[in-house]
Amino acid sequence: MNAELWAAAVTALWTGVITSMSPCPLATNIAALTYISKHSGAGRLVVLSHGGLYALGRALAYIFIGFLLVKSLLSAPSFSFFMQKYGNQAISPVLVLAGMYMLDMFGRGFEGLNLFDLSKFKAKGGAISSLLMGVVFALAFCPISAALYFGVIIPLAAKNSAPFSLPLLYGLGTALPVMGTAVVLDFGLKKVSAVTGLADGFEKYAKPATAWTFIACGVYLGLKYIFGII
Amino acid sequence: MQKNLSDNSGRTSQAVKFALMAFVAVSIAAAAYKIAGAPREVPSTVTAAQAAPPQQEPVKSVTPPAVRAPAPSAKSRKTEKTAAVYYFYTNTRCSSCKTIEAYTREAVEKNFASDYKGWKVVFKGVNIEEESDKHFVQDYWLNAKSVVVQKFSGGKPLKWGKLEKVWQLLGDKEAFINYVTEETHKLLDEK
Numbered sequence: 001m002n003a004e005l006w007a008a009a010v011t012a013l014w015t016g017v018i019t020s021m022s023p024c025p026l027a028t029n030i031a032a033l034t035y036i037s038k039h040s041g042a043g044r045l046v047v048l049s050h051g052g053l054y055a056l057g058r059a060l061a062y063i064f065i066g067f068l069l070v071k072s073l074l075s076a077p078s079f080s081f082f083m084q085k086y087g088n089q090a091i092s093p094v095l096v097l098a099g100m101y102m103l104d105m106f107g108r109g110f111e112g113l114n115l116f117d118l119s120k121f122k123a124k125g126g127a128i129s130s131l132l133m134g135v136v137f138a139l140a141f142c143p144i145s146a147a148l149y150f151g152v153i154i155p156l157a158a159k160n161s162a163p164f165s166l167p168l169l170y171g172l173g174t175a176l177p178v179m180g181t182a183v184v185l186d187f188g189l190k191k192v193s194a195v196t197g198l199a200d201g202f203e204k205y206a207k208p209a210t211a212w213t214f215i216a217c218g219v220y221l222g223l224k225y226i227f228g229i230i
Numbered sequence: 231m232q233k234n235l236s237d238n239s240g241r242t243s244q245a246v247k248f249a250l251m252a253f254v255a256v257s258i259a260a261a262a263y264k265i266a267g268a269p270r271e272v273p274s275t276v277t278a279a280q281a282a283p284p285q286q287e288p289v290k291s292v293t294p295p296a297v298r299a300p301a302p303s304a305k306s307r308k309t310e311k312t313a314a315v316y317y318f319y320t321n322t323r324c325s326s327c328k329t330i331e332a333y334t335r336e337a338v339e340k341n342f343a344s345d346y347k348g349w350k351v352v353f354k355g356v357n358i359e360e361e362s363d364k365h366f367v368q369d370y371w372l373n374a375k376s377v378v379v380q381k382f383s384g385g386k387p388l389k390w391g392k393l394e395k396v397w398q399l400l401g402d403k404e405a406f407i408n409y410v411t412e413e414t415h416k417l418l419d420e421k
Binding site for chain 1: 241243247250251253254257258260261264265320321323324325326327367368371372373374375376382394396397400412
């Protein structure tokens, strides 16, 4: 790997981090953080695994879009503005419904909407849910993610003939702050639990807290992007 | 007493459930209404030639209405050199977007208050969701809210440049303003 490609790789990763640190994706970042942290009561590396899968989900979405752009199957301006306009609108009801599902508002036996908590995969810790969440949240383009992805990453990938690695690094970068915070929180919670023995208390409140965070984020996105109130 | 409390809690939870369901239903209906009412904007399938970004050449043979030079006479209008620093936005505003607009406006007002080597530079905010301004998306190959500098000679569009780094310099106002100023200078200095 030459120096130019190394520089491009660092740029892609750092651009992802900048994207994630901006105010625009805050709602989806909070939702992702609470969802990943929800697993804090489980084994040692569970939070890290869910964070990794979330990052992989985001990266896969960016790689897929990059592939479509490179193959000229999509017009970048049309697609970018379409996703910026409708991506967050589509996510709003999904988040509210997911939160309601976590609160068992559709009844305990309800299996029709377990996008975020696939019972079939519970043995694997609901791994696919974090991956899916990453894909879905990446597709909800904010102005900054659209500007940096389409304006910096795609041209950089084209220039360096790296249509997979640079979008992959960008996707990982966008998930890094959430993943890092989740791991730090997990570490802190485990320390606190070890001292105070409050682990059971955390597990008891983690699920409803995650559910209400999803609902709050969904309502916020709806008020902002669908109704234009905020 | 305990039964009453339990009944109240059950009723509240039902009310919350129906309120959330109503929110979801109204959101979906409102979004569908907006999509149905909007002109067709589905991402289009394009040919390879269309998908390639355009070269930085004059984009249109006509002067965009927004930057028509206010020339007093036909003769001076023919030779007047102007440049527009466009900020392109959409109906959905965000805090970063407002910052970009404010910094760009400030850069132009502060550093181009008087002509630069005979070039009269103006700031112009354009909503690309307005029907009359939608052509800018394809003209400048816009992917997001963007800053573009376009030169004109007597109303005829010349070279232009997109200022891609504005999103990366958002956190540093001084660097942002310097970047906009320097890039505008560079473009105006080019033959």
